[in-house]
Amino acid sequence: MVGTSPSQTLAGRGPRSDWARLTGHTVEVWLSGEHIMTGVVEQAADDDSVLWIAAAGNSTRRLFDKATGYRIRA
Template identity: 35%
Template sequence: MKNKMHYQRQWLPLVGQEVAIRFDTKTVRTGIVDAATADDQILWITAQGSEPRRMFQRTDGFSVWIAYKWDTSQPPS
């Protein structure tokens, strides 16, 4: 995920997309969204390598970020 990351308020449309999960300003996990609840409060990232499938809840302070495929700008250094 080399492109600039964008905050995503809606989680359900992200199913199947590669995202970054952040807590505060720190990225805690990246991966493919496996599922999300219709109310955009909970999502699951697929298992990858040694990382198990994991659930993230908005109420716990997690946020979801994605690099838009059409955005080729680089983040500031």
């Protein structure tokens, strides 16, 4: 989404670092201030390091990790 910043999320969501607690929640994925996608968390690592967004429509299941710089808003 061009022109959308993390402080102006699509649904007024806030930043989350506790990824392990987000299973089943709809979240926004951000990288370098750019909205990457919105989806439902299917699974997350207990150490909050990675999470998987469930497949939807023609999109496949996707993995995101904190080390790369992905940020989650929920």
